[in-house]
Amino acid sequence: MGTVRLMVLDVLKPHEPSILDLSKKIAGVPGVANVDITIMSVDRKVETAKITIEGTDFSYDKIQKIINDYGATVKSIDRVVTGKRTVIG
Amino acid sequence: MLSKLREKLRLLSDYNKLAHIEKIARRYFVMNSFDGVLAILGILVGSLIAGAPAALVVSTGIAAGIAMGVSGIWGAYLTERAERQKEIRDLERATLTKLKATQIERAAKAAVVIIALVDGIAPLAAALIVLMPFLILRPFLALQQIYYLSIGIAFAALFMLGVFLGNLSRENIIKMGLIMILAGLASVGLSYILLGTVVA
Numbered sequence: 001m002g003t004v005r006l007m008v009l010d011v012l013k014p015h016e017p018s019i020l021d022l023s024k025k026i027a028g029v030p031g032v033a034n035v036d037i038t039i040m041s042v043d044r045k046v047e048t049a050k051i052t053i054e055g056t057d058f059s060y061d062k063i064q065k066i067i068n069d070y071g072a073t074v075k076s077i078d079r080v081v082t083g084k085r086t087v088i089g
Numbered sequence: 090m091l092s093k094l095r096e097k098l099r100l101l102s103d104y105n106k107l108a109h110i111e112k113i114a115r116r117y118f119v120m121n122s123f124d125g126v127l128a129i130l131g132i133l134v135g136s137l138i139a140g141a142p143a144a145l146v147v148s149t150g151i152a153a154g155i156a157m158g159v160s161g162i163w164g165a166y167l168t169e170r171a172e173r174q175k176e177i178r179d180l181e182r183a184t185l186t187k188l189k190a191t192q193i194e195r196a197a198k199a200a201v202v203i204i205a206l207v208d209g210i211a212p213l214a215a216a217l218i219v220l221m222p223f224l225i226l227r228p229f230l231a232l233q234q235i236y237y238l239s240i241g242i243a244f245a246a247l248f249m250l251g252v253f254l255g256n257l258s259r260e261n262i263i264k265m266g267l268i269m270i271l272a273g274l275a276s277v278g279l280s281y282i283l284l285g286t287v288v289a
Contacts, residue, residue: 014180014193016107045183070107071193073186 003057006081011049013072019049025066026051031058050078107196108173110203115257117208121161123250123269125212127276128153129219130243134280137236146236147223154216162209169204173197219243240277247273 013022019037027035033055040048049072053063064074105111129150136146177188177197188194222230222238230238248266255265 012184014184018106021103021106043183045180068186069192071180071184071186071188071191073184 002083004060004080004082005054005056006079007053007058007060007063007077008079009051009053009063009067010075010078011051011067011072012046012075013049013067013070014046017070022049022067022070022072025070026053026063029058029062029066031055032063048075101199103192104196104199107193108200110196110200113169113200114204114207117161117165117204118211119250119254121157121208121211122215123247123272125154125157125215126219126243126246126250127273128157128212129216130240130273130276131280133219133236133240133243134277135284137240138281138284143223143227143232143235146239147220150216150220150223154213154220157216158209158213160209161212162205165208166201166205169201173201215246218246244270244273 017025019039023035023037026032032053034053036052036054038050038052040050051067060077067074132146132150132153135141136149174197177194180193181188217224219239219242221242222235226235226238247269251266251269252262254260254269255262258265
């Protein structure tokens, strides 16, 4: 059985914490190798971020817990790559 | 032990980033220390004009400091709590989520407590510092000298608050210190003018 190697999340987050802090928190989850956060749109109180997480067999629940803990919500999981090796960028 | 302390400090820094504790606490600290120093300066000048004994100055000064401390804690706690709750409600509406038991809510709660403590401790500490000569130098100096020393400390404290603000805003620290001293002089001058006519 393959493991989750890449995941792209559409997240609605408050301005604080910054994406710098949020990326560091997510990068601390076991199995996560890289985190890429791009702000897609900015509103008065919130912003939409595309969070790309790369790694081997990381727990989505743990990542979602961190995201929720900082007042953000996962609107949708837009992409998941599962397999034995990373072959897709 | 050390790692636990480091963990607490990290948590505090996290809360600070989320709830901007430092910025608001600093504002309250300066405002209330200033209030504390000016209030005690007023007590000192009034007592000096009336020729009050040291015990009266100490008891009035400390009681006023405690009152300012309690008022600071109560006032800041309630106002800050109301403001933070509103912020969280607004954020909940914007993010379409409940923020109960999240890091955001914990940071807001910590902010309320820390800011209330700073708001209360600042005027009390300022009062105690200004009254220090009355508390420790009474056996060694004449009453008049203690009065002048205390008033001197009050002005020095005002100057230091100005320096602190000047440092923060990267302005001329001496100028900011002198502006603070001017407030003290205005307070003392007005007291002398008004009390001079009433007491005499």
